[in-house]
Amino acid sequence: MLVDFIAGARPNFMKIASIIRAINSRKIEGGKLSYRLVHTGQHYDENMSGSFFAQLGIPEPDVNLETGSGTQAEQTSAIMLGYEKLLMEAPSSLCLVVGDVTSTMACAITAQKLCIPVAHVEGGIRSDDWTMPEEINRVVTDSVTNYFFTTSETANENLARTGVSEDRIFFVGNTMIDTLLDNADRLKKPDLWEDIGLSEKDYFVLTLHRPGNVDRPDNLADALRSIGEGVRGKAVVFPVHPRSAKSLEEVEGLPENIFFTDPQPYLEFNFLVKHAKGVITDSGGITEEATVMGVPCMTLRDTTERPETITVGTNELVGTDPDALSPFLDRLFAGEWKKGAIPEKWDGKTGERIVASLERILCR
Numbered sequence: 001m002l003v004d005f006i007a008g009a010r011p012n013f014m015k016i017a018s019i020i021r022a023i024n025s026r027k028i029e030g031g032k033l034s035y036r037l038v039h040t041g042q043h044y045d046e047n048m049s050g051s052f053f054a055q056l057g058i059p060e061p062d063v064n065l066e067t068g069s070g071t072q073a074e075q076t077s078a079i080m081l082g083y084e085k086l087l088m089e090a091p092s093s094l095c096l097v098v099g100d101v102t103s104t105m106a107c108a109i110t111a112q113k114l115c116i117p118v119a120h121v122e123g124g125i126r127s128d129d130w131t132m133p134e135e136i137n138r139v140v141t142d143s144v145t146n147y148f149f150t151t152s153e154t155a156n157e158n159l160a161r162t163g164v165s166e167d168r169i170f171f172v173g174n175t176m177i178d179t180l181l182d183n184a185d186r187l188k189k190p191d192l193w194e195d196i197g198l199s200e201k202d203y204f205v206l207t208l209h210r211p212g213n214v215d216r217p218d219n220l221a222d223a224l225r226s227i228g229e230g231v232r233g234k235a236v237v238f239p240v241h242p243r244s245a246k247s248l249e250e251v252e253g254l255p256e257n258i259f260f261t262d263p264q265p266y267l268e269f270n271f272l273v274k275h276a277k278g279v280i281t282d283s284g285g286i287t288e289e290a291t292v293m294g295v296p297c298m299t300l301r302d303t304t305e306r307p308e309t310i311t312v313g314t315n316e317l318v319g320t321d322p323d324a325l326s327p328f329l330d331r332l333f334a335g336e337w338k339k340g341a342i343p344e345k346w347d348g349k350t351g352e353r354i355v356a357s358l359e360r361i362l363c364r
């Protein structure tokens with residue numbers, strides 16, 4: 001039985017790594033499933049893709065669709081055309097997609113139209129914010145998904161509300177956290193640590209890449225000024241996503257305590273998060289990693305599809321108005337940030353649960 005594992009963009013790679021490890025372990029014990037790793041090529045740089053494969057021990061993709069950059073429709077259609085051709089020439093028994101990127105949605109639709117069942121890892125989460133391409137990707141993907149591997153009870157409830165029957169929902173936990181726990185002892189101090197002169201719990205990590213936050217240079221500059229002033233002179237390390245880099249080319253006069261750097265490899269990035277005083281971000285995945293590492297996290301968005309990072313974890317929703325950050329920083333500097341706990345089943349064994357469920361689904 002051949003299962004396609006789809007990976008296309010940076011946040012997919014750490015999610016798929018744990019499932020690959022689990023399926024390989026099962027194979028040694030006589031497991032009957034094989035996989036074909038399909039990289040759509042949505043992210044293609046060494047910084048955004050190659051370094052993750054190397055550091056996380058992900059094997060070379062069996063197929064690379066090499067679709068590259070483009071508008072939402074261009075990327076979606078290029079991925080669909082490439083994946084359809086592959087499935088017509090060499091069909092698989094199931095298509096497993098992860099997360100909420102364009103590759104996730106494009107491959108799920110393509111497989112289902114060829115009557116190949118779809119499994120969605122991280123299914124069921126919702127921000128209800130239709131300005132985010134990821135939310136559209138989630139809803140469309142889930143509408144053509146047969147089997148849902150979920151990270152939270154909230155996701156299970158969201159799916160149940162849309163009429164998905166219980167036997168199609170597998171509450172397994174979080175594969176991104178599998179990878180984090182697996183690599184906890186391998187995290188690496190980046191060279192910039194000495195270059196900037198960082199010290200433990202005395203700096204912030206910042207990431208911004210959502211179109212709403214970064215596509216307008218003046219908005220991005222306002223947010224950065226507000227952050228630079230708000231952190232009371234502490235250093236802010238900002239690994240710049242290519243989308244944000246474009247806007248930054250057009251702005252000047254940014255705070256000197258913000259250090260701009262290339263996107264960091266996985267081990268270096270999580271080292272920085274682990275030892276930071278706080279994280280300021282508009283990413284979803286980083287709020288999960290900060291929660292597990294117990295690091296205070298401030299999310300510059302109005303909604304989250306990962307409410308457990310707030311109700312259980314160390315995350316708070318700040319909103320997109322840069323001035324809204326101030327009371328949160330006050331609380332952090334006063335030493336009054338909540339401690340947080342680990343959400344249910346985020347225990348490092350999610351990949352194994354997924355592979356065991358796939359065996360039951362496909363080999364019965």
Ligand code: UD1
Pocket residue numbers: 009010011042043044045048049069070100101102103133134209241242243
């Ligand atoms: C995508 C995902 C988002 C995810 C993010 C992580 C969608 C809808 N969005 O957004 O959910 O959080 O990735 O990075 O799928 N680029 C490069 N090198 C690369 C890849 C992209 O320079 O390897 C450039 C592109 O040319 C483009 C920009 O980065 O100008 C944005 O890339 P794109 O893949 O369109 O979307 P992201 O904003 O990265």
